[in-house]
Amino acid sequence: MKTTLILSLGLLMAVPVAFAEEDAPFVWSRATLALIESGDPARGQEVADKARCQKCHGEVGVSEDDATPSVAGQVRGYAYKQLVDFKTGVRENRDMQKATRKLSRQDMADLAAFYATQTPEPPASTAPAPRLVALGDEGRLLLPCAVCHGENGEGWGQQVPSLAGQKIDHFVETMTAYQNGERANDEFARMRFIAGQLTTEEITEIATHYAAARVEEEEE
Numbered sequence: 001m002k003t004t005l006i007l008s009l010g011l012l013m014a015v016p017v018a019f020a021e022e023d024a025p026f027v028w029s030r031a032t033l034a035l036i037e038s039g040d041p042a043r044g045q046e047v048a049d050k051a052r053c054q055k056c057h058g059e060v061g062v063s064e065d066d067a068t069p070s071v072a073g074q075v076r077g078y079a080y081k082q083l084v085d086f087k088t089g090v091r092e093n094r095d096m097q098k099a100t101r102k103l104s105r106q107d108m109a110d111l112a113a114f115y116a117t118q119t120p121e122p123p124a125s126t127a128p129a130p131r132l133v134a135l136g137d138e139g140r141l142l143l144p145c146a147v148c149h150g151e152n153g154e155g156w157g158q159q160v161p162s163l164a165g166q167k168i169d170h171f172v173e174t175m176t177a178y179q180n181g182e183r184a185n186d187e188f189a190r191m192r193f194i195a196g197q198l199t200t201e202e203i204t205e206i207a208t209h210y211a212a213a214r215v216e217e218e219e220e
């Protein structure tokens with residue numbers, strides 16, 4: 001009886017410690033920012049090679065199909081947060097859950113630093129930005145996408161992802177996932193609200209504006 005009690009107490013105490021270290025949910029804090037900034041691109045490349053990230057995201061973070069996001073030139077803090085969210089299951093994806101299972105927080109900071117220093121594909125379109133990107137829509141409480149994602153879709157600070165040169169099918173799929181709540185790891189539900197106001201046609205138009213050239217077109 002006594003032994004069982006001691007054992008269960010021991011277990012109860014061991015679990016939160018392990019949780020705090022590697023499986024704790026993501027939070028923005030000074031400590032998080034310091035860890036992100038400590039990321040080492042050279043070490044990140046080694047971790048990427050070992051974890052075989054290039055199988056899906058290409059040698060230097062430019063994906064080979066339109067449904068897999070490119071990660072080259074992605075904002076460090078955003079990429080780091082996504083890796084933590086996949087590992088902790090806050091953002092659901094079988095491939096990414098598997099890919100992040102053995103990664104430490106430092107590995108993730110190093111990976112984010114490596115991909116941030118790679119060059120993204122340029123957007124295929126040079127046409128002026130669609131109205132919603134440049135001006136938003138007051139009637140639907142929509143700020144222009146450019147306010148947060150940058151004039152040229154380059155992202156902002158550590159939190160807001162770059163969209164320039166993103167793969168078109170991933171863009172549409174992820175906006176649809178925000179709409180139906182399958183992707184729910186955006187803070188304050190900001191992107192879920194925004195995506196929820198948009199029609200499929202508007203999402204496709206915006207995705208086309210930011211996206212890299214289609215892979216099929218390049219091969220022709």
Ligand code: HEC
Nearest residue numbers: 051052053055056068069071079082092093095096099111
């Ligand atoms: C088997 C294929 C596969 C492997 C291996 C893989 N990924 Fe992914 N990755 C994906 C897919 C698919 C998504 C999009 C998931 C979604 O939107 O639900 C993704 C998403 C991501 C994202 C978020 C991108 C964004 O724009 O939000 C990052 C960052 C990322 N992967 C980095 C990595 C790293 C680093 C590795 C290696 C440790 C890796 N991936 C290994 C397929 C893969």
Ligand code: HEC
Nearest residue numbers: 132143144145148159160161171174185186187191194206
């Ligand atoms: C108020 C700021 C803000 C505005 C305005 C905004 N976004 Fe976002 N967006 C964000 C943030 C922050 C994230 C990252 C969420 C997270 O942490 O997962 C994001 C994520 C995204 C992603 C996911 C990127 C990826 O690689 O998977 C897409 C796509 C996106 N936004 C498109 C848009 C579009 C299109 C608009 C305009 C209609 C828009 N956003 C307006 C802040 C904003």
